[in-house]
Amino acid sequence: MPIAPMLNIICLTAIDRKRLVTQEEELGQAIAEYSLYQGLVHEHIVQVLESFENQTFLNMIMEGCVKPLWAPPAVMPSLPLPLAKKVLKGVALGFQFLHQHRVLHRDLKPQDILLTEKGAKVADFGLALQNL
Numbered sequence: 001m002p003i004a005p006m007l008n009i010i011c012l013t014a015i016d017r018k019r020l021v022t023q024e025e026e027l028g029q030a031i032a033e034y035s036l037y038q039g040l041v042h043e044h045i046v047q048v049l050e051s052f053e054n055q056t057f058l059n060m061i062m063e064g065c066v067k068p069l070w071a072p073p074a075v076m077p078s079l080p081l082p083l084a085k086k087v088l089k090g091v092a093l094g095f096q097f098l099h100q101h102r103v104l105h106r107d108l109k110p111q112d113i114l115l116t117e118k119g120a121k122v123a124d125f126g127l128a129l130q131n132l
Helices: 017-021 024-038 081-100
Strands: 010-016 048-053 057-063 113-115 120-122
Touching: 010 017, 024 048, 081 113, 081 120
Parallel strands: none
Antiparallel strands: 010 057, 048 057, 113 120
16 A cells, blocks of 8 residues: 655755754764665665755755654544555564664654655654664
């Protein structure tokens, strides 16, 4: 049962370097997140298609997803039980993959679960730790 028709969508995340230059730790964290994403290839992890930086921004082009799990009730009032099971299974498989690769997400929230035609994908590794 598809969640929604798939569109050819990409997501561009751009982080303003000026905002980070004054906070060196955040700059390191953003670069670490980009690096971590590129090493995590799994059907239940949002994939990075490309990353690049320039003088102004750190940029990451990611596969697009149909909608976040936390969509407002008007958009998605509730998940039918079979679909909820599919979403939960996708998140569990994504986390199993992360833990097999010694990655701890540390900040999972509904906004970090994105829905695709095939199920759920985990995103946002800003607070993740690797090689624990």
